[in-house]
Amino acid sequence: MTPLLQFENITLKHPSLERPILQNIHYTVQKGDCVVVLGANGSGKSSLLKLLDGRYRTNAGKIILKNKNILALSARARAHCIHTLTQNAADNLFFNLTIFENYQLIQKRNKADKIDSLGDYLRSFNANLATKLDVLVARLSGGEQQALALALAVLYPPEILLLDEHTSALDPKTAEHLMALTARIIHERHITALLTTHNVSHALAYGDRILALKEGIVHNYIERDDKKNLTTEMLMAQCY
Amino acid sequence: MKRILTYLGPVAICFIGLLLIAGCDNKHTSANSTQKPIQVGIIIPIEHPAMDEITRGFKETLAASLKQSVEFQVMRTQGDVNLQRSMILQLQNKGIDLYAPIATQPTEMTAAMIKDRPIVGLAALLPDSIRAHSQLALVDDEITPTQIIQFIHAIYPTKTQLTLVYSNNDKMIPEVNEAVAAGKALGIQIDTRMVTALPDLYSIAQSLSPQTQGILVLKDVLVVSGIATLSQVANQKHIPLISADDGSVQNGSGFALGVKEYQIGVEGAKVALQILQGTPAATIPMVKMTNLSVFINTKALNAQGQDITAIEKQAAKNRYAIVDLTTQPVGDLK
Amino acid sequence: MIALLLATLTQSLTLIPLALGINLSYTLLRATDMTIDGSFVLGAGVFAQLVTMGISPILAFLVALSCGAIAGAFTAFLQNGGKVDPLLAGILTSFILYSVNMAVMGRPNINLLTTPTLFSGAFAHSMILGWFSVALVVGLLVVAFYTLLQSRLGLCLRAFGDNPMLLSRLGYNVTTLRFIGFSLNNLLAAASGAITAQIIGYADIGMGVGMTLIGIGAIVLGQHLILPFIKKHYLRASSELLAAFIGITLYFFILNGLLRFNINPIYLKLLLGVLLALFLRTATQKASLT
Numbered sequence: 001m002t003p004l005l006q007f008e009n010i011t012l013k014h015p016s017l018e019r020p021i022l023q024n025i026h027y028t029v030q031k032g033d034c035v036v037v038l039g040a041n042g043s044g045k046s047s048l049l050k051l052l053d054g055r056y057r058t059n060a061g062k063i064i065l066k067n068k069n070i071l072a073l074s075a076r077a078r079a080h081c082i083h084t085l086t087q088n089a090a091d092n093l094f095f096n097l098t099i100f101e102n103y104q105l106i107q108k109r110n111k112a113d114k115i116d117s118l119g120d121y122l123r124s125f126n127a128n129l130a131t132k133l134d135v136l137v138a139r140l141s142g143g144e145q146q147a148l149a150l151a152l153a154v155l156y157p158p159e160i161l162l163l164d165e166h167t168s169a170l171d172p173k174t175a176e177h178l179m180a181l182t183a184r185i186i187h188e189r190h191i192t193a194l195l196t197t198h199n200v201s202h203a204l205a206y207g208d209r210i211l212a213l214k215e216g217i218v219h220n221y222i223e224r225d226d227k228k229n230l231t232t233e234m235l236m237a238q239c240y
Numbered sequence: 241m242k243r244i245l246t247y248l249g250p251v252a253i254c255f256i257g258l259l260l261i262a263g264c265d266n267k268h269t270s271a272n273s274t275q276k277p278i279q280v281g282i283i284i285p286i287e288h289p290a291m292d293e294i295t296r297g298f299k300e301t302l303a304a305s306l307k308q309s310v311e312f313q314v315m316r317t318q319g320d321v322n323l324q325r326s327m328i329l330q331l332q333n334k335g336i337d338l339y340a341p342i343a344t345q346p347t348e349m350t351a352a353m354i355k356d357r358p359i360v361g362l363a364a365l366l367p368d369s370i371r372a373h374s375q376l377a378l379v380d381d382e383i384t385p386t387q388i389i390q391f392i393h394a395i396y397p398t399k400t401q402l403t404l405v406y407s408n409n410d411k412m413i414p415e416v417n418e419a420v421a422a423g424k425a426l427g428i429q430i431d432t433r434m435v436t437a438l439p440d441l442y443s444i445a446q447s448l449s450p451q452t453q454g455i456l457v458l459k460d461v462l463v464v465s466g467i468a469t470l471s472q473v474a475n476q477k478h479i480p481l482i483s484a485d486d487g488s489v490q491n492g493s494g495f496a497l498g499v500k501e502y503q504i505g506v507e508g509a510k511v512a513l514q515i516l517q518g519t520p521a522a523t524i525p526m527v528k529m530t531n532l533s534v535f536i537n538t539k540a541l542n543a544q545g546q547d548i549t550a551i552e553k554q555a556a557k558n559r560y561a562i563v564d565l566t567t568q569p570v571g572d573l574k
Numbered sequence: 575m576i577a578l579l580l581a582t583l584t585q586s587l588t589l590i591p592l593a594l595g596i597n598l599s600y601t602l603l604r605a606t607d608m609t610i611d612g613s614f615v616l617g618a619g620v621f622a623q624l625v626t627m628g629i630s631p632i633l634a635f636l637v638a639l640s641c642g643a644i645a646g647a648f649t650a651f652l653q654n655g656g657k658v659d660p661l662l663a664g665i666l667t668s669f670i671l672y673s674v675n676m677a678v679m680g681r682p683n684i685n686l687l688t689t690p691t692l693f694s695g696a697f698a699h700s701m702i703l704g705w706f707s708v709a710l711v712v713g714l715l716v717v718a719f720y721t722l723l724q725s726r727l728g729l730c731l732r733a734f735g736d737n738p739m740l741l742s743r744l745g746y747n748v749t750t751l752r753f754i755g756f757s758l759n760n761l762l763a764a765a766s767g768a769i770t771a772q773i774i775g776y777a778d779i780g781m782g783v784g785m786t787l788i789g790i791g792a793i794v795l796g797q798h799l800i801l802p803f804i805k806k807h808y809l810r811a812s813s814e815l816l817a818a819f820i821g822i823t824l825y826f827f828i829l830n831g832l833l834r835f836n837i838n839p840i841y842l843k844l845l846l847g848v849l850l851a852l853f854l855r856t857a858t859q860k861a862s863l864t
Binding site: 287315316317318319320321322323325326327329330333344345348349351352353366367369370374408409410413436 | 577578581584585672676681682683685686687688773774775776778779780781783784788826829830833834838839840842843
């Protein structure tokens with residue numbers, strides 16, 4: 001089976017930095033994997049995600065998505081395949097539009113059928129959202145905003161969902177909720193996801209596989225079977 | 241509720257204030273209606289001593305020659321089109337009997353907005369076709385560029401290269417064309433330099449052709465505002481700076497052939513008087529200024545290395561009055 | 575009092591399309607588009623030049639609108655690639671337009687007093703019919719604009735102003751949307767210019783100075799008064815429209831009112847400026863609270 005996504009010896013440099021942000025990354029992601037990328041600040045994990053959604057370009061190496069070099073994809077095709085959620089809800093949603101308008105913008109782009117009831121759909125993510133279809137996104141709470149962003153992101157499931165510390169701006173309880181919701185949704189819908197986090201216990205609990213980065217280099221690959229033998233403390237010691 | 245009040249409070253106060261003022265205003269006019277002085281509205285488009293001179297000439301002459309009492313409403317529009325429109329509307333509401341806008345553009349706007357009252361356009365130039373459709377009389381303040389070029393040629397028969405600096409004001413373009421043609425007829429080649437904004441004047445002044453034997457400025461508000469810049473260049477090159485209005489001579493031009501601004505107001509008042517006595521405005525022919533003066537600034541002429549005797553000789557020959565403005569403070573002319 | 579209201583209404587009527595255009599750029603696209611100072615004159619100049627050449631006023635009006643749209647498209651073009659920010663791009667276009675306007679008009683002032691225009695026939699008949707015909711043309715533009723606001727395109731333009739990065743990541747063509755937005759906004763400004771030229775009797779090279787500021791001031795004023803009372807978001811487009819009307823009317827009401835105070839016009843701009851600054855300040859404070 002050909003893998004969904006391959007990083008082939010990726011190197012990313014910034015002209016003002018001496019050390020490459022990422023160096024010789026070689027990694028394969030299968031369809032349906034939930035990969036957690038762990039690492040300290042500056043380890044290059046966010047940059048890895050930004051290479052995928054087109055915000056950065058590699059200096060060396062290739063990223064292959066479904067047998068195609070990712071650079072060969074048009075912005076539109078890439079947008080169709082890859083969807084990103086960041087910690088800043090203002091990046092993920094149109095703040096000054098209502099929930100329904102946000103939905104309209106996504107629904108139209110995918111030229112897919114309208115869903116029967118947006119309210120019913122959103123209820124499975126967050127009960128409050130269903131009653132606020134005509135409310136501006138800016139007026140929602142942080143937890144509601146991220147739940148909505150997730151709901152809209154998987155409305156027409158992308159090939160790959162990128163979650164860049166999407167819970168880190170929330171309070172611990174809401175973050176826990178959102179993380180559990182995210183894990184449930186991506187498993188139920190068999191969505192391939194790459195997520196970054198600083199929460200090691202989340203990584204162990206929800207990730208199928210873990211990629212630990214240190215200073216731009218892969219420090220450790222942890223596969224499904226290795227996870228059982230790890231504790232939070234051990235993983236913490238390895239990554240930070 | 242408190243929030244609403246904080247939003248609406250200041251606005252409501254503004255409104256009530258304005259309503260009161262508007263109300264008082266109406267009462268004021270109705271109380272005076274028994275006496276009925278003639279109401280004359282003057283529209284001044286920009287702040288300039290020349291405008292004040294025209295206004296003064298107009299006011300003094302009209303007040304002195306009218307038997308009835310006359311009230312002047314002076315509107316200063318600060319060069320703002322929206323403001324000008326508001327002010328004309330306001331004059332209209334006050335029941336003005338005669339409008340006296342100064343310069344072409346305000347005269348056009350007044351003619352477009354006011355159809356039922358006479359208008360005397362001061363220092364304004366509009367085609368006769370437009371005058372026929374409205375109650376519009378005009379006093380043209382321009383002496384023809386040909387007159388100026390001929391006068392210059394008489395003073396300096398050997399000069400063959402002049403530079404004419406002008407702004408992109410509407411009325412300048414035909415005048416510039418006329419000046420160039422008049423120069424050609426007398427064997428003078430006139431270089432033209434257009435200025436679109438005052439800050440450009442400096443660089444234009446610095447890049448005049450080295451062969452030029454004199455700088456010429458017509459009656460051109462924008463360029464005249466920056467006459468000092470041209471005066472410096474004229475001093476450096478020892479060439480005369482010649483203009484067409486008194487204000488520029490006070491500010492550093494060597495000499496000018498022109499009309500006294502005050503006199504434009506006087507002529508305008510004569511036209512206004514005819515209209516108020518019953519002559520239809522459109523039938524009054526456009527008034528051309530005939531009393532020309534030569535304004536001189538001996539200090540500036542010295543700095544430019546120019547001799548005054550030739551100018552005096554030609555002025556006398558043409559019977560132009562010589563007005564020495566060397567020591568006159570700016571904006572104090574009669 | 576009635577005279578004051580009439581003066582206010584007739585003055586604001588001609589600038590309503592401009593206010594709508596600024597609503598589009600300032601509220602929807604969230605960009606301060608200074609092109610308007612130039613495209614206002616362009617609309618007036620093109621219209622005046624064409625009717626003087628004997629072309630039918632309707633055709634001249636349509637061409638004037640298209641020229642405004644092209645000016646806007648140029649501003650959008652300058653912004654491509656994110657090299658020039660919208661404010662600077664607008665100022666730059668407006669700067670260039672000064673020369674273009676001179677070239678189009680051939681002289682700085684074109685007189686329309688005796689030239690047939692869209693409204694000259696109606697005004698010759700009676701003042702009421704004249705203003706009615708102006709209101710009709712403005713009304714048509716308003717209806718067209720309202721339809722746009724309610725449409726899918728309107729939603730996309732709003733989304734563009736809100737989060738262009740996300741819109742682009744969703745696969746929308748942001749460049750096209752920018753072209754459409756800036757073109758429409760300057761088309762409306764050109765319409766205002768062409769209508770104004772017909773009312774005041776001439777097109778003048780300097781008539782656009784400060785128009786953007788008047789428009790933004792009016793929009794902020796209007797929205798400040800209206801929006802706190804609008805809770806339902808499906809009413810947003812109508813309330814923005816209403817805010818533009820009220821804002822521009824209030825602006826001229828205050829202007830005409832201040833004139834009646836016999837305030838020296840030298841201080842008029844200072845007063846209006848301070849008033850607008852106060853409104854802008856409270857508006858931003860409110861925004862930062864939510």
